[in-house]
Amino acid sequence: MFCRNQTARATVARGSALEMEIRRGKFRKSVFLDTSQDSDIQKKIDHEIRMRDGACKLLAACSQKDQALEAAKSLQTCSTRIMAYMSELQRMKEAQVMQKVTRRSSDAGPMDDRLPCKGKVAISDLRIPLMWKDTEYFKNKGELHRCAVFCLLQLGGEIFDTDMVIVDRTLTDICFDNTIVFNEASPGFELRVELYSCCSEDDYSAGSTPRKLASKLSSSLGRSSGKKLRATMEPGPCSPVSNGGASPLLLPVPSVPGPKYHLLAHTTLSLSHIQDSFRTHDLTISGNEECSYWLPLYGSMCCRLAAQPHCMTQQMTSGCLKVKQLGGDPQSWTEVYAVLKGTSLFCYHRQEDVEANVEPAFTIAINKETRIRASEKDPQSKVQNIRISNQYGGEEVTHTLTTDSREDTHRWMEAFWQHFYDMSQWKQCCDDLMKIELPSPRKPAPVTPKQGSLYHEMAPLATPSCEGLLLQDNAVSAEIRALLSSYYNDSY
Numbered sequence: 001m002f003c004r005n006q007t008a009r010a011t012v013a014r015g016s017a018l019e020m021e022i023r024r025g026k027f028r029k030s031v032f033l034d035t036s037q038d039s040d041i042q043k044k045i046d047h048e049i050r051m052r053d054g055a056c057k058l059l060a061a062c063s064q065k066d067q068a069l070e071a072a073k074s075l076q077t078c079s080t081r082i083m084a085y086m087s088e089l090q091r092m093k094e095a096q097v098m099q100k101v102t103r104r105s106s107d108a109g110p111m112d113d114r115l116p117c118k119g120k121v122a123i124s125d126l127r128i129p130l131m132w133k134d135t136e137y138f139k140n141k142g143e144l145h146r147c148a149v150f151c152l153l154q155l156g157g158e159i160f161d162t163d164m165v166i167v168d169r170t171l172t173d174i175c176f177d178n179t180i181v182f183n184e185a186s187p188g189f190e191l192r193v194e195l196y197s198c199c200s201e202d203d204y205s206a207g208s209t210p211r212k213l214a215s216k217l218s219s220s221l222g223r224s225s226g227k228k229l230r231a232t233m234e235p236g237p238c239s240p241v242s243n244g245g246a247s248p249l250l251l252p253v254p255s256v257p258g259p260k261y262h263l264l265a266h267t268t269l270s271l272s273h274i275q276d277s278f279r280t281h282d283l284t285i286s287g288n289e290e291c292s293y294w295l296p297l298y299g300s301m302c303c304r305l306a307a308q309p310h311c312m313t314q315q316m317t318s319g320c321l322k323v324k325q326l327g328g329d330p331q332s333w334t335e336v337y338a339v340l341k342g343t344s345l346f347c348y349h350r351q352e353d354v355e356a357n358v359e360p361a362f363t364i365a366i367n368k369e370t371r372i373r374a375s376e377k378d379p380q381s382k383v384q385n386i387r388i389s390n391q392y393g394g395e396e397v398t399h400t401l402t403t404d405s406r407e408d409t410h411r412w413m414e415a416f417w418q419h420f421y422d423m424s425q426w427k428q429c430c431d432d433l434m435k436i437e438l439p440s441p442r443k444p445a446p447v448t449p450k451q452g453s454l455y456h457e458m459a460p461l462a463t464p465s466c467e468g469l470l471l472q473d474n475a476v477s478a479e480i481r482a483l484l485s486s487y488y489n490d491s492y
Helices: 002-010 017-024 029-033 036-061 065-097 205-221 223-233 406-430 454-461 475-491
Strands: 119-129 147-155 158-161 165-167 173-176 180-185 191-199 262-269 278-282 300-309 317-325 334-341 344-348 362-365 371-377 384-392 395-402
Touching (some): 065 147, 065 158, 065 191, 119 147, 119 191, 147 180, 165 173, 262 278, 300 406, 362 384, 371 406
Antiparallel strands (some): 119 173, 119 180, 119 300, 147 158, 147 165, 147 191, 317 334, 317 395, 334 344, 344 362
């Protein structure tokens, strides 16, 4: 037990808030018996911390507006993910302390003991209409107000961001073409959509002025003295310094010169908002016209929100059955290999037909209107039968199922009850299988056209086979090319 607890402690980052709680003895030893999930979340937190540090350094070094806006977007996204993972880790610890270990029921116990299946939730075709003044949109009068916007979408521990879009009065809608899929949603999910905005007309080059000045001074003073001067004028590391073992994650986002995004509007979507069509949802707007990041929103957004519960897309159970339709020959049993999936019990002649994608011999409807009950024991086999009844055009049709053992009958009945419970929780998502389009791939970065400078003529020649300091494809030449690029871009 001692060794396992020591291993659990090792999965917690040194100096983190969780480690301090462990030292204070606020968590019992039994909390750390299963640390696989804790370790996974901790790895995600560590990864986002590294990404956030990189975004901070990139933002501090950017001299171009579009680069700075993308770096600030990455910084905002990483910070949001860190806080979400920390909250998820805290919820797990609280559940472990309170011994709230839940599992899918293995017997026909109370319905409250069951857990509904998970599922996919996808949001696509996101549109946010704008409401410009007539003088701005039609007459093109007034100062051109331009903002960079993007959306953050969070469902549980999953957080995604859309592409960044530049918005001005020439646009009537903010359009995001991304299709975002959350793979581990429960029917009680809450999908939070946040719209962030940043004025792209502000001057972000002020943060680089000390570095440019220091560079010029260092070249004038010489290598040794100039190096010391640059060290004093360069900004420190972007991550907050740990204070007394406190977690840097709990401190505010580091302040870095450059653009900053602000929350412009948000909304929360749930199961009741899912419909296999394009719908409008209300937005809660933050800020006002005095804010530099302000955009005239209508107060609504349009999107398509779809869901695919696992009970609709995956095999919930399968096995050999004997089937007899009511009214048929009492001795005419059909042996089938049955698969429970979606709104049907698929009956195949052989198990190999399932793997070969052969059409089933017949199907039995399994939906919210289906009635299933266990009949009296068969006097010959001593096994309970399962009766499935459905209404077809006002007429009731009943199929009788039987298995080879009492255990198989119990397994099938439990699978049916769990399937009905999943359907009752996912509601309209189980009427028909909704279609979810795969996310579109990220667009590649545009290639910078030739501009006749030394940098643009040299860059295409930089291959591993080239010789010479400037033309070698290594870290040094890449840094030189980046500096040359920044110089020529600033010159033009």
